[in-house]
Structure formats: structure tokens, C-alpha cells
Amino acid sequence: MAAPLQAQTLKGFRDYLPETMAPRQAMIRAIEDTFARHGFLPLQTPALEYEETLMGKYGEEGDKLLYRFEDNGQRRVALRYDLTVPLARVVAQHRAELQLPFRRYHIAPVWRAEKPQRGRFREFLQCDADIAGVNSPLADAEVLVTGLQVLRSLGVEGARLHLNHRDVLFGLLELRGVTEKPQQIACIRAVDKLDKIGAAGVVAEIVREAQLDTQAAEQVVAAFAPGGGLKDLQQTVAVAGDSAPVLKQAVERLEAVLALVAAAGLADLITVDVSIARGLDYYTGIIYETRLTDPKVASMGAVMSGGRYDGLIGLFSKEQVPAVGISLGLDRLLAALQELGLLPTHLARVPVYVAVMDSQVAGHALHVAGLLRAAGLRAEVDLGGGKLGKQFERASKRGAQVVLVLGSDEVASQSAVVKDLGSGQQTPVSWTELPAFVASLLT
RNA sequence: GUGGAUGUAGCUCAGCUGGUAGAGCGCGGGUUUGUGGUACCCGAUGUCGCGGGUUCAAAACCCGCCAUCCACCCCA
Structure with missing residues (x-):
């Protein structure tokens, strides 16, 4: 006999056995x-796209993945x-059939050829909700509220959404005289690591990567450093006045969005955090990521993030259509929750579980199981006999929690133990x- | 892509400075009559990740490969 084939999955790909798939499916349904309930409609698109549709949208790193x-x-x-x-492509391609604003949700696997790690896979499920066609604080807030409610409906405690605005990043840098794009990006990358490598480390990286002198680098870090909350920003704007119009506008946007989220009663889950950078590829407005606060899984990174991308759809169309969205990484969240028990x-x-005394009553066992199933209960009939x-x-x-015993005595009296x-x-x-x-026993 | 750690039964792991493998859990069977889980008894587990090398002898030492995990990068 030939040796059996190697039973194996590809690196970074996984099977979901019932023990994880059952709760995973329950989460998918809840999401x-x-x-x-937030007014989004379902959309599905092909797993495969033309290469040129995707290339160049995610930055250098993204293309490689x-x-x-x-x-x-x-x-x-x-x-x-x-x-x-894919959503941007759909909006451009089906523009005539879609009514703006277009709100869609999309739950589907995506693939990235990354090096797998804890909470990082090559195939994972993303759960997205986006609004295309409106650029307003209300649209931003609607998407954030939806995301936060999703976490709430999943029973996720200890999550915090860190909100920022792309123009806050660039505005702060311009205020410090950093106006060259590559330098700005290098600075933002460095600042993103503030909580990881500390202020001194960030200064060092800026000097190294952005070729600024130490003094300038320190100024940059100072602009982002002290927790970087909304109050610091407002103060900076107050001092800078009209010399920083871009920054001012971005801060006003953040204020407006926050006020709306607060009105929805979710303010305690959001904080403004100027160190959030994210992919600078297609984001143009608010950006954010959501992290779990439990230190055991904090290193797994963001579980839900996104932002505003007003230029992306325009890449596929003559018409510019603004959009904003949120994306939840279900498999990472699942891995974190699993680790936290x-x-x-x-x-x-x-x-x-329906026990079958002997083959004479097998048909009756199926009938009885059918009665329970019709009532919405999950039941299986013993297949092993004995x-x-x-x-x-x-x-x-x-x-099993409950066993039904069915023998000839029971069948005779149309009952079960x-x-x-x-x-x-x-x-x-x-x-x-x-x-x-039986239902009363299961509750 | 860079650096580090690990790879022994289905799972978690032990195996000291080289002498061809063990535990717990799980799994199978049993403790007679239409009652599980708890207890007791018995039992099977394995190319010691793969391929070379050193040696009389390698799970153990050396080299290469593969896989997993961790950190960096980036990200959900």
C-alpha cells in the first residue's frame, strides 16, 4: 500500500475545528x-481580483504581501x-446601480503573505462596514458607533478605540518645519512607536531615518509626546492660530466626531491619540485602531481599525466619491478571546442525546428527535448502538446535557425517559x- | 525580509555530562441484568521534525533543511 499523503495545511492557514468554529460562527452572526441593524446592506465580491486593481494601493510593503x-x-x-x-472598485464599477450614500457590510476572508505570528495569519476573516458618498463628521461617527456596538454585542470588554486624523499628523509636522513628504512619513513611523521604544528611542529614529538634527527631532517628539490627547491638540491650535489651518481643521473634525459619538453614549470607549499613524496609503481623514487593554493580548495589535479614504474610489472612476469605514479582524479577536479564556x-x-435501546425503536427515536428539532432544540440520535x-x-x-431513553416500554406508552x-x-x-x-431543562 | 527559541505518544511535557524511550491527561476494554460523568483494574500507543555527519553506540553532539513560536518590520 502506498504511503498516505501528508495531511497538512499551508503555513499561516488554519482549519477551524468545531470547538473554535462554533463560537466563531456565533460571533459572525452577531456582527x-x-x-x-445599523443600516448596512450585505455585499460580496470575488476572492480574486485583477492584479492591477490591488497593486499600489497599500504601499510598498503591501504590494509585497x-x-x-x-x-x-x-x-x-x-x-x-x-x-x-474591492469596495472602491464596486462603487466605481456599479456607480449607476448604486444609490449614494452606499452603506455596505462585507464579512469575508482576505489573504496576506505575511510571516505568521501570534494573532497574525495569512488567511483571516475581516468584517467591514463602510459608507461611501458622504464626507461628514456624522458619517465618521456612524461608522465608529457601529464598530463599537459590534464589540459590545460580542461581549468584548476592555477595548479602547484610539482616534486620530491624518492631517493632525501632517499639520503637527508642518508646524515644526517638517514639510518634505518622505521626512514626514519617517517621522510618523517613528512617533507610532512612542509607547514601545520611548521618547528617546523615537528621537534617535527620527534623526536616523528622517535626517533631522537632534533638536528638530526633539521638537517633533514634543509635539506628539505628552499622551497626545485632544486637550494638547486644542492647546497647540490655540497657540498656533491661523498659521496652521490644516491642523486646525483636523482638530475641529475630531471634536465634531467625538461629540457625536458621545451623544451616542460611547465616549468612554474612545480616546484621541496622536501617535496613531496607520497606513498612509489611501487614508485622508480620521484614522483609528482599537486595541484590547488586557496586557496578555495587547501585543497582538489592533483588532478593529480603519479610517476615511476620500481618494480611493476616484482611482477607479472619473468621479470622486468620499468614503469612511471600519474593519474588524475577527480571527485575531477570536485568538485573543481564546487566550483570555x-x-x-x-x-x-x-x-x-437520544439513546436507542434496540433497532426495533430506531424509527421512533428519529420521530422523537424530530419533535425536539421542530421546536428548535439541537438533538442527535445515538448511532453506535450497544x-x-x-x-x-x-x-x-x-x-450532552440531556439523554432521552427510548425502549419498547416507552414506545408503547408514547413516552420517553x-x-x-x-x-x-x-x-x-x-x-x-x-x-x-426538555427545553425547560436546558435553560 | 532580519534576529532568537523550540521541535520526543492525539495533547502537555520528562529523558542528568551519548548506551536504541517515560509520566500525566486523552484513547480502547473491564468491574454480569435498561443508566453516563466520579473510583478501581487491564491495555495500545512513537520513522524521538526531516536528511546527512561524528561515534563501537545518538532522542541527546555537529551541519543543513523544514515547521512552529517570539521579537523587529508591517499590520487585522
Whole structure:
């Protein structure tokens, strides 16, 4: 006999066994439901796109991480890297059929050829909600509120959304005399690491990467340093006055968005954080990331982020269409929750087990199981046969909560013995009473 | 892409300075009659990641490869 094939998954790709898939699916449903309740409609797009659709949208690094290849018709194609660029393509391509503002949600896997790490995979599920067609604080706030409500509906505690604005970054730098784009980007990259390598480390990196002198670098860091909250920004604006119009406008935008989120009762989940940089590729307005505060999983990075991208759709169309969105990385969130022991385990178990005394009653067992299933209860029928003790053993090993025993006596009286495996108590119940009785045991 | 750590039964791991492998959990069977989980008894586990080398002898030492994890980079 030939040796069996190697059973293996690709690096960075994973199987989701029921133990993780069951809670994962419950989360997906909750997210979808929350998106829908916030007025977003479902959209789906192909996993594969033309290479040129995706190339150059994510920056140098991003291009390297695209899965690219040639299809059987010699077309250059790539697996989607996110859900935002496909959305931009859709809005441009179906512009005539869509009514603006267009609100869509999209839950689907994306692929990035990165080096896998804890909480970082090559295939992972993104859950996005975006609004195309409106550039306003209200649209920004609507998207943020939706995202925060999603986290709430998932029961995620200890998450914090760090909000910033792209023009705050550039405005602060220009105020310090850093006006060259490459220098600005180098500075922003460095500042992004403030909480990781400290102020001195950031100064060093700016001197090295942006070729500023130490004094200038220190000034830059000072502009971002002291926690970098909204108050610091407002103070900076007050001092700078009209000499920093871009900065002023960005800060006003942040104020407006924050006020709206506060009115929705979610202010305590958001803080302004000028050190948030994010990909500078297509973002043009607010940017943000959401991190879990528990130190055990803080290093896994952001679980939900996004921002405003008013120029992206225009790349695919003559018309400029502003847009803003949020993106939740479900598999990273799931990995974090799993590590924190916050995933429910009961979902991967079937609560009702129907024992079958002998083959004579098999048909009746199916009938009884059917009564429960019709009532919305999850039930499985024993398939292994054998002694009743064996069947009970299987039931409890599988995590069932209730076992129904069905023998010829029970069939004769149109009843079943219902045993609660938790308490050990058992009761004979007629078939008509069965669904209600079992349901009462499961609550 | 750069640097570091790890790789022994399904899982978590032990195996001291080289003498061809162990534990716990899990798994299978049993403790007779239509009752599981707890207890007791018995049992099977394995190219010691892969390929070379050193040696009388390698799971252990050396080299290469692969995989996983961690940090950097970047990100969800």
C-alpha cells in the first residue's frame, strides 16, 4: 500500500475545528446582525481580483504581501488583501446601480503573505462596514458607533478605540518645519512607536531615518509626546492660530466626531491619540485602531481599525466619491478571546442525546428527535448502538446535557425517559410534552 | 525580509555530562441484568521534525533543511 499523503495545511492557514468554529460562527452572526441593524446592506465580491486593481494601493510593503499569480487564461490576478479596495472598485464599477450614500457590510476572508505570528495569519476573516458618498463628521461617527456596538454585542470588554486624523499628523509636522513628504512619513513611523521604544528611542529614529538634527527631532517628539490627547491638540491650535489651518481643521473634525459619538453614549470607549499613524496609503481623514487593554493580548495589535479614504474610489472612476469605514479582524479577536479564556464552550456540543435501546425503536427515536428539532432544540440520535451504558457514556463524553431513553416500554406508552445528566434526575415524559419539558431543562 | 527559541505518544511535557524511550491527561476494554460523568483494574500507543555527519553506540553532539513560536518590520 502506498504511503498516505501528508495531511497538512499551508503555513499561516488554519482549519477551524468545531470547538473554535462554533463560537466563531456565533460571533459572525452577531456582527452581521449588528451591521444590519445599523443600516448596512450585505455585499460580496470575488476572492480574486485583477492584479492591477490591488497593486499600489497599500504601499510598498503591501504590494509585497499580495498573493499574485497567473490564472489559466494568462491573466495576472491577486487574492484580495482587504475588503476596502474591492469596495472602491464596486462603487466605481456599479456607480449607476448604486444609490449614494452606499452603506455596505462585507464579512469575508482576505489573504496576506505575511510571516505568521501570534494573532497574525495569512488567511483571516475581516468584517467591514463602510459608507461611501458622504464626507461628514456624522458619517465618521456612524461608522465608529457601529464598530463599537459590534464589540459590545460580542461581549468584548476592555477595548479602547484610539482616534486620530491624518492631517493632525501632517499639520503637527508642518508646524515644526517638517514639510518634505518622505521626512514626514519617517517621522510618523517613528512617533507610532512612542509607547514601545520611548521618547528617546523615537528621537534617535527620527534623526536616523528622517535626517533631522537632534533638536528638530526633539521638537517633533514634543509635539506628539505628552499622551497626545485632544486637550494638547486644542492647546497647540490655540497657540498656533491661523498659521496652521490644516491642523486646525483636523482638530475641529475630531471634536465634531467625538461629540457625536458621545451623544451616542460611547465616549468612554474612545480616546484621541496622536501617535496613531496607520497606513498612509489611501487614508485622508480620521484614522483609528482599537486595541484590547488586557496586557496578555495587547501585543497582538489592533483588532478593529480603519479610517476615511476620500481618494480611493476616484482611482477607479472619473468621479470622486468620499468614503469612511471600519474593519474588524475577527480571527485575531477570536485568538485573543481564546487566550483570555472568554470563548463559550457549550456551542460545540449538542445538548440532547437520544439513546436507542434496540433497532426495533430506531424509527421512533428519529420521530422523537424530530419533535425536539421542530421546536428548535439541537438533538442527535445515538448511532453506535450497544448497551445503554455505552450510549450514556458517549452522551456524556460528547457533552450532552440531556439523554432521552427510548425502549419498547416507552414506545408503547408514547413516552420517553428524560434524564438530566447534570442532576442525575430522570422523568418519564409523554411525546407531546417532550419539547417543552426538555427545553425547560436546558435553560 | 532580519534576529532568537523550540521541535520526543492525539495533547502537555520528562529523558542528568551519548548506551536504541517515560509520566500525566486523552484513547480502547473491564468491574454480569435498561443508566453516563466520579473510583478501581487491564491495555495500545512513537520513522524521538526531516536528511546527512561524528561515534563501537545518538532522542541527546555537529551541519543543513523544514515547521512552529517570539521579537523587529508591517499590520487585522
